[in-house]
Structures are given as structure tokens and as C-alpha cells.
Amino acid sequence: MDSVERIRKYSNANGTSGFEQEIVRLFADDTKGLGKLEVDGMFNAILRRAENTGKKPVVQLDAHSDAVGLLTQAVRPNGMLKFVTLGGFVPTNLPAMKVKVRAKDGQFYPGVVATKPPHFMTVAERNAVPTVASMSVDIGSSSREETINDFKVDTGCPIFVDVDFQFNEKKGLLFGKDFDDRLGAAAMAEVMQQLAGKDLGVDVVAGLSAQEEVGLRGAYVAARKIEPDISIVLEGVPADDTFEPDWLSQTRMGGGPMLRDYDTTYIANQPFQNYATGLADQLGIPYTRAVRTGGGQDGAAIGNWKGCPTIVVGIPVRYEHTPYNWASLSDYQNSIALTKAVLERLDAKTIGEFSAF
Numbered sequence: 079m080d081s082v083e084r085i086r087k088y089s090n091a092n093g094t095s096g097f098e099q100e101i102v103r104l105f106a107d108d109t110k111g112l113g114k115l116e117v118d119g120m121f122n123a124i125l126r127r128a129e130n131t132g133k134k135p136v137v138q139l140d141a142h143s144d145a146v147g148l149l150t151q152a153v154r155p156n157g158m159l160k161f162v163t164l165g166g167f168v169p170t171n172l173p174a175m176k177v178k179v180r181a182k183d184g185q186f187y188p189g190v191v192a193t194k195p196p197h198f199m200t201v202a203e204r205n206a207v208p209t210v211a212s213m214s215v216d217i218g219s220s221s222r223e224e225t226i227n228d229f230k231v232d233t234g235c236p237i238f239v240d241v242d243f244q245f246n247e248k249k250g251l252l253f254g255k256d257f258d259d260r261l262g263a264a265a266m267a268e269v270m271q272q273l274a275g276k277d278l279g280v281d282v283v284a285g286l287s288a289q290e291e292v293g294l295r296g297a298y299v300a301a302r303k304i305e306p307d308i309s310i311v312l313e314g315v316p317a318d319d320t321f322e323p324d325w326l327s328q329t330r331m332g333g334g335p336m337l338r339d340y341d342t343t344y345i346a347n348q349p350f351q352n353y354a355t356g357l358a359d360q361l362g363i364p365y366t367r368a369v370r371t372g373g374g375q376d377g378a379a380i381g382n383w384k385g386c387p388t389i390v391v392g393i394p395v396r397y398e399h400t401p402y403n404w405a406s407l408s409d410y411q412n413s414i415a416l417t418k419a420v421l422e423r424l425d426a427k428t429i430g431e432f433s434a435f
């Protein structure tokens with residue numbers, strides 16, 4: 079499977095927080111034969127490389143399997159679904175979004191996030207930001223009974239963003255949904271494949287974490303299972319190049335991986351960060367560094383594991399946490415190249431230097 083085909087599969091798969099099974103199955107198939115896979119009741123998937131010795135420092139690679147989505151709260155009398163959001167959607171990005179609802183019997187139904195049509199809105203309503211509580215998902219039903227009895231959709235049914243992946247081959251552009259963090263998950267699988275059979279100075283464990291979008295919950299659990307000495311987080315990260323001036327843009331589509339120094343949950347281990355950027359310089363891999371005033375990612379949860387030095391290798395994604403994302407294939411490939419280069423060089427001595435004071 080080539081990179082684009084892999085990205086297509088990971089992007090198109092249905093998965094939101096708490097409903098990650100489809101991504102776990104895909105990852106399990108994709109990494110078959112590379113090591114031992116363990117999946118827990120939260121759907122964290124932990125892949126230990128076949129070549130691991132149990133005697134070398136442990137590197138945790140991380141990517142998260144969930145993506146922002148919706149969850150049915152209740153069926154309204156008119157048959158529409160009242161929902162809550164899973165992860166950080168803003169209300170203005172929800173109306174008119176095409177979705178897929180998974181019924182209790184496993185059937186999928188198309189739906190749309192519905193609001194009152196403009197024709198029926200008052201001037202005040204047209205100018206107001208709608209609340210999530212006032213929105214519904216319409217699956218075409220006309221009554222509560224029809225939704226519950228015929229569609230078999232009720233409280234607890236997940237609602238996934240529904241956008242088909244497209245690739246612009248000439249420009250190397252990826253378009254689709256859930257690039258946060260399916261690009262990271264696909265990249266992690268690809269790194270594990272490229273390292274297969276190689277002798278490394280470290281043991282590598284890939285943790286595909288669940289429930290990142292609702293508070294990094296899976297990564298807290300995965301880190302405690304993996305017990306890493308050091309960690310690299312592969313994350314689809316929000317690009318700023320379409321709205322920040324050049325001098326302030328730190329995550330650019332086509333600008334290479336973003337190595338994050340700071341966000342609201344996390345500060346990178348600076349020696350490790352400098353090691354990775356130094357290596358990128360040496361290998362001619364483009365990158366940016368980012369100091370963010372918002373956001374967070376699994377690195378916060380993993381770094382909490384006994385102060386494990388952690389860096390984030392981010393793949394820039396335009397319009398994360400909306401249905402439609404753009405990303406560049408070259409950024410995806412450069413993120414893999416840098417992660418792989420770091421893993422090929424890490425050993426106990428180098429890792430020890432990251433904690434020197």
C-alpha cells in the first residue's frame with residue numbers, strides 16, 4: 079500500500095472519541111507481522127516492535143485514533159437527533175455538515191446537521207451564532223417513533239463526519255476529513271513498517287491512543303502501560319498559514335513538520351527538541367518550530383509519565399476540527415523521514431543527555 083492509499087483509508091474510516099474500533103482494525107491490519115499488538119477496553123492499541131529486546135530504552139510513538147465527532151443525546155419528538163459534540167467543534171462550523179449516523183444494529187445512515195432554513199429565520203436569527211443545543215441531525219425521519227423503531231437510532235449512537243478523501247496528484251495535496259490525527263496514525267504505521275527488521279539502539283512501541291479529543295484520556299493510559307523513557311508524538315496540527323502574517327506563521331502547509339515548543343498543555347524537552355531540529359537541518363528536512371497560545375496534544379499526557387522527554391512532530395493541517403481539511407503529502411513524508419531518522423540514532427547515551435543539567 080502506498081502512502082496516498084494508506085492516507086485515503088485512514089481518513090475515510092469512521093471514528094470519533096469512544097468509537098475508535100474501525101481505526102484500530104485498520105491499524106492492526108496495516109501493521110500485521112511487525113510486532114505484538116495489545117488492545118484494551120478503551121480501544122488504545124499498543125504495538126510492540128518484534129525486534130524489541132526489553133533491555134534498551136523504550137521510545138513511545140504516539141498518534142491518536144479518534145477525531146472530532148458527535149454523539150446522539152436524545153431523539154426529538156420530530157425524529158431529529160439532539161446531539162453533543164465530541165471534541166472541539168465551534169458552533170459556526172457545524173450547520174450543513176454531512177454526517178453518517180451509526181444505528182444500534184450497525185447500519186449507517188446519511189444525515190445533515192440541520193438548522194432552521196434561512197427562509198424561515200428572523201433577521202435576528204440570521205445574524206446570531208446558533209447554539210449546539212438548538213441544532214439537530216436530520217436523518218430523514220419524521221417522528222421519534224420512526225427514528226427509534228425503524229432507523230434504530232437512539233441515545234448513544236455515534237455520528238461521524240462524512241467526507242470522501244481526494245488527492246491532487248499534480249500538487250501533492252490531500253483533501254478530506256479527520257486529518258487530525260489520521261495523518262499521524264498513518265505516519266506511525268508507515269514508520270513502523272520502514273523500521274521492520276532494523277537493529278536499533280532503542281525499543282520502539284507505537285501507541286495508537288483513544289479519546290484524545292476529549293482530554294488526552296487514552297494517552298494517559300497508554301503511557302502507563304508502555305512506560306516510555308522518551309516519546310515522539312505524531313500529530314495532525316492546525317496550520318496557521320492562511321491567516322497569520324508570514325513572520326508569525328509557524329505551521330505551514332508545505333513547510334515541513336512542525337516541532338512544537340509550547341502549547342497550553344505542554345513544553346517540549348528542549349535538548350530533545352534541539353536534537354531533532356539539528357538532525358533535520360543536517361538531513362535537509364524542512365521544519366518549523368511553534369509556540370502556541372492555544373491547543374494541546376497527547377505529549378502532555380505522555381510527558382506526565384515520570385517526566386519522559388517528549389517532542390511533537392506535527393503534520394500541518396488546514397481547518398482542523400472542521401469537516402474539510404487540506405494537507406500536503408510532502409509534509410507527511412518529511413514527518414516520517416524525521417521520525418525515522420531520530421529513531422535510527424537514539425540510544426541510551428543520547429537519551430541520557432536530554433536530562434543533563
Ligand SMILES: [Zn+2]
Pocket residue numbers: 142258259290313314375
Ligand atoms: Zn489531534
